[in-house]
Each structure stands twice: as structure tokens, then as C-alpha cells.
Amino acid sequence: MPNRSAVAVSCTNLAKRYGNGAPVLKDISLQIDTGETIALIGSNGAGKSTLLKCLIGLHDISGGKLNILGEQFERAPTGAQRKAIRRQIGFVFQQHGLVKRLSAHSNVVQGFFGLAGGWRAVSQMTASQDMRLAAMEALEAVNLTEKAQSRADQLSGGQSQRVAIARALVRQPKLFIADEPAASLDPSSGRDVMERFSHLAKDFGITLIFTSHDMEHALSYADRLIALKDGAVFIDAATADLKSKDLAGVFDG
Amino acid sequence: MADVHTRHVPPRMGSVSALQFTLWVVIGAIIIASITQVTPSPERLAEGAPRIARLLSRMLPPNTDPDFLGRMFWKLVETMQIAIAGTVLGVILSLPIAWLSARGITPVPVLAFFFKGLVSLFRTIPDLVWALIFVVSVGLGAVAGTMTILVDTIGFCGRFFAEAMEDADKAPQEALDATGASRLSILLGAVIPDALPSLINTTLFALEKAVRSSVVLGLVGAGGIGQELKTAFDLFQYRNASAIIIAIFIIVLAMEWLTDRLRRALN
Numbered sequence: 001m002p003n004r005s006a007v008a009v010s011c012t013n014l015a016k017r018y019g020n021g022a023p024v025l026k027d028i029s030l031q032i033d034t035g036e037t038i039a040l041i042g043s044n045g046a047g048k049s050t051l052l053k054c055l056i057g058l059h060d061i062s063g064g065k066l067n068i069l070g071e072q073f074e075r076a077p078t079g080a081q082r083k084a085i086r087r088q089i090g091f092v093f094q095q096h097g098l099v100k101r102l103s104a105h106s107n108v109v110q111g112f113f114g115l116a117g118g119w120r121a122v123s124q125m126t127a128s129q130d131m132r133l134a135a136m137e138a139l140e141a142v143n144l145t146e147k148a149q150s151r152a153d154q155l156s157g158g159q160s161q162r163v164a165i166a167r168a169l170v171r172q173p174k175l176f177i178a179d180e181p182a183a184s185l186d187p188s189s190g191r192d193v194m195e196r197f198s199h200l201a202k203d204f205g206i207t208l209i210f211t212s213h214d215m216e217h218a219l220s221y222a223d224r225l226i227a228l229k230d231g232a233v234f235i236d237a238a239t240a241d242l243k244s245k246d247l248a249g250v251f252d253g
Numbered sequence: 254m255a256d257v258h259t260r261h262v263p264p265r266m267g268s269v270s271a272l273q274f275t276l277w278v279v280i281g282a283i284i285i286a287s288i289t290q291v292t293p294s295p296e297r298l299a300e301g302a303p304r305i306a307r308l309l310s311r312m313l314p315p316n317t318d319p320d321f322l323g324r325m326f327w328k329l330v331e332t333m334q335i336a337i338a339g340t341v342l343g344v345i346l347s348l349p350i351a352w353l354s355a356r357g358i359t360p361v362p363v364l365a366f367f368f369k370g371l372v373s374l375f376r377t378i379p380d381l382v383w384a385l386i387f388v389v390s391v392g393l394g395a396v397a398g399t400m401t402i403l404v405d406t407i408g409f410c411g412r413f414f415a416e417a418m419e420d421a422d423k424a425p426q427e428a429l430d431a432t433g434a435s436r437l438s439i440l441l442g443a444v445i446p447d448a449l450p451s452l453i454n455t456t457l458f459a460l461e462k463a464v465r466s467s468v469v470l471g472l473v474g475a476g477g478i479g480q481e482l483k484t485a486f487d488l489f490q491y492r493n494a495s496a497i498i499i500a501i502f503i504i505v506l507a508m509e510w511l512t513d514r515l516r517r518a519l520n
Binding site (some may be wrong): 083086087090093099100110111114119122123 | 433441
């Protein structure tokens with residue numbers, strides 16, 4: 001069982017502004033425990049993407065403290081910290097980001113980039129036998145072994161996103177970061193992907209932070225919901241305690 | 254009502270400034286001067302026609318002497334070798350040059366301009382001029398021809414490879430970048446697979462172009478069948494010349510047919 005007491009990500013009084021502009025994030029303090037599934041919601045411009053980028057050390061912060069997977073810093077992580085953080089994160093993107101002309105298997109193998117020996121991860125042809133095997137296991141975890149040799153552009157939207165999840169999983173990450181993982185999919189594929197993704201994260205004890213515009217997804221697949229409004233935390237509560245009506249106002253200007 | 258409409262109809266032409274008017278007059282003058290000075294007059298065409306007919310009659314029938322055909326065959330083989338070696342080496346060198354010059358992909362943005370400039374230099378100087386330079390520097394023969402095709406291929410492929418790389422799908426590149434993949438890993442893992450159809454297309458065009466070029470390089474001493482053609486004209490062996498021209502026609506046509514088939518098969 002994953003150790004639920006450990007903190008995956010925490011921030012204290014986090015603030016972020018670009019240049020001399022108005023603050024995008026204001027005084028955000030939160031703690032995300034290992035193994036938790038978090039839905040990050042809010043209207044466009046509420047600061048979701050910025051917070052996500054700060055939480056993975058991609059953006060420097062203007063104030064406060066961050067602790068990401070044991071790496072603590074103020075302002076900006078050091079180069080070594082940034083590398084250490086990236087090594088432990090599996091990313092899933094709205095547009096999937098698969099290389100269309102490569103097979104599903106090769107795309108999953110590419111998840112090894114940035115890790116030790118990752119230079120061989122160009123495709124399944126150049127990868128080590130261990131990487132090829134691990135990639136097949138990751139495809140099995142998303143129930144797509146039979147599509148291993150299919151080219152990415154021959155997959156359906158849902159299958160393609162599942163391959164992208166396998167590519168993130170093959171890194172054996174401590175944290176999944178998913179930016180609107182279901183937004184490019186039809187409702188039924190979107191639910192299927194979110195269902196599998198959230199179960200996978202639980203089964204492997206991986207912390208999952210996903211952004212979404214879909215309230216149903218946020219309430220169904222996350223343990224906890226964090227809603228941002230105007231750069232500040234508007235709601236931070238367990239989804240079990242929330243009703244749709246509690247969320248009224250999140251998307252209001 | 255009619256009045257209102259008439260008043261609101263825009264003018265047929267925008268107003269022309271004095272500078273624009275002057276420019277139009279200058280452009281017109283250049284076109285007229287060019288046509289009148291360097292295109293043949295009807296009288297000259299009339300004079301030339303019988304000479305062309307006489308030349309044609311001296312060219313026919315093409316020489317089919319086995320000794321000559323044998324010599325021509327080996328010169329054609331050399332021509333193809335120049336084209337193939339020059340294109341293959343040119344394409345191999347074009348890939349890193351294109352990578353270094355492609356916007357948003359190059360690992361050394363400060364040098365991208367330099368590599369783009371180098372490719373432009375290779376492209377803008379005509380192949381016959383390169384051939385003259387290489388004949389002087391490495392001597393007469395096929396090596397100078399291969400060097401010429403190589404430089405010409407870099408000028409052509411370097412540009413189009415870079416454009417294909419710049420146009421490659423950005424989403425997988427960003428996904429791999431997030432993992433901490435190196436620039437080279439992103440190139441090999443995402444950019445090249447995505448740009449591959451375009452890279453192959455460009456390579457096939459380069460090969461086609463190289464075959465056409467390698468045929469004429471011999472005219473300035475850079476090896477291949479062109480050398481035989483020049484000798485035939487210099488020594489008034491017009492029947493040899495016609496045989497060579499027919500052979501060139503067949504080989505260029507065959508190459509175009511082949512690359513066309515390959516392109517279709519790949520698409």
C-alpha cells in the first residue's frame with residue numbers, strides 16, 4: 001500500500017506574477033498527499049495552468065515556498081532539483097502529444113527519455129530489451145497490448161490518450177500531471193480515459209493532479225477538488241463532501 | 254436613391270502616387286528593352302531555321318557503332334554515380350545542417366542564422382559555377398562533379414529539410430521536452446519521424462535534379478556524359494552528339510518515372 005502520510009507536493013503562501021503585471025496566483029497554501037487524486041478546476045485565466053507549471057518547477061515563483069517530491073525551494077529550483085523533479089513526474093497532455101508515424105509501442109518507449117539510458121528511447125527498435133518489456137507492461141496496464149504495433153495515427157482518440165498515459169506510466173513516476181486529459185475526447189471516451197487513469201493512479205499509488213473544465217469528471221474521479229478563482233483558492237474540499245451546487249460560482253466572472 | 258449609390262461606389266482604381274507611376278514606367282521600359290534587344294527578330298529566325306535543319310540532317314542517324322555505344326555506356330554509368338554519390342552524401346550532410354538552422358528546433362539558436370546563410374550561399378551559386386570552382390581546386394573529372402552535386406544538394410535539401418522540421422507537429426516535441434529529453438532526442442524521436450515523408454520527397458527531387466545536373470557538368474570538365482557531348486560538338490561529330498542526347502533524354506525520363514513511382518508508393 002502506498003504511504004499516504006507522505007506529502008507529494010506542498011506550497012506555502014505561493015505567489016506568482018509575470019514581470020510587473022498583476023499577480024496570477026495570490027497567497028496559495030496547500031498540501032497534496034502521496035496517492036491523492038486532485039482535480040484542479042477554474043475558468044480560463046483563473047491560474048490553473050500557471051499553478052500546474054509552478055507545481056512542477058517549470059515556472060519560477062514570485063513568493064512563498066514550494067516542496068515538490070521532497071525538493072524544497074523558494075523562487076526557483078536549482079538545475080539539479082528541476083531534473084530530479086522531472087524524473088519523477090509523468091505528464092499527460094490535452095493533445096496527447098504522440099508521434100503519429102510511430103507505433104504505440106515506440107511512443108511508450110519514448111517515456112524513458114530524460115531517465116538513465118534514455119538516449120536509446122528514440123523508438124522500440126533502438127531501445128533496450130528492458131525498456132521494450134516495460135513499455136509492453138505499461139500498454140497492458142491501459143489494456144492496449146493488441147494495439148502495440150499500430151501506428152499512433154491509426155488509434156481512436158481515447159486509445160491515443162491511453163497510450164500517452166502508458167508513456168507517462170513507464171517512467172514509474174511518483175506524480176502524474178495531466179492538463180485537461182479528457183478535453184479533446186468525446187464524452188464517452190473521456191469518461192473511459194478518466195476512469196482508467198484514476199484507477200491506474202490508485203493501483204500504482206501515484207499522486208494524480210489533473211485539470212478539468214468538466215465538473216462531473218472532477219467530482220467522479222478525484223478524491224479532492226481544488227477550485228481556483230482569480231488566482232486564489234476558492235474551494236479546497238474532499239469531493240465526497242461536495243455537491244454540484246457547492247461549485248456554483250467557480251466559473252462565474 | 255440612385256444618387257446616393259453613385260456617390261458611394263468606390264473608384265475603379267486606387268490613386269497612384271508619382272513614385273508608383275515612375276516605377277511602373279521604369280518596369281515597362283525594362284521589359285520592352287529586354288524583349289527588343291535579346292529576343293530573335295523574325296529575320297534572324299528565318300536565317301537560322303535552315304541551319305538548324307542542316308544540323309539536324311548531319312545528326313541523323315545517331316551513331317550506333319558498338320565501340321562508341323560501349324564508351325557512352327560507361328560515361329552514363331559515371332554520370333549516374335556522380336548523381337547518386339553526390340545526392341547521398343549531400344542528404345547526409347543536409348540533415349545536421351538543417352537541424353542547426355531550423356527555427357525553434359536548433360540546439361544553437363545563435364548559429365542558426367549562419368547555417369541558413371551557408372545553405373543560401375550553396376543554393377544561389379549555380380551548379381556550373383560550383384563545377385568550375387571544383388575543377389580548378391580538385392582537378393578535371395568525376396570527383397569535381399560529385400563535389401558539385403554534393404554542394405548543390407545541401408543548398409536544396411538544407412533549406413527544405415529545415416522547413417519540414419520547422420513544420421513538424423509541435424505537440425509530441427513539447428511532450429518529450431517535458432520529460433527532460435535532449436534536443437537531439439527530440440529531433441530523432443519526434444521531429445524526424447513526423448517530417449519523414451517530406452524529407453523523402455525532397456530527397457527524391459534532389460536525386461532527379463542531380464541526374465539532370467550531372468549530365469551537363471561534363472561541359473565544364475567535371476566528368477560524366479557531358480564531357481562526351483562537348484567533345485562530339487567540338488569535333489563536329491554530330492551523329493555521336495545525337496546518340497548522347499537521346500541517351501540523356503532516356504536516362505532523365507527514366508529517373509523521373511522512377512522517382513515518381515517511389516513517391517507514389519511512399520505516399
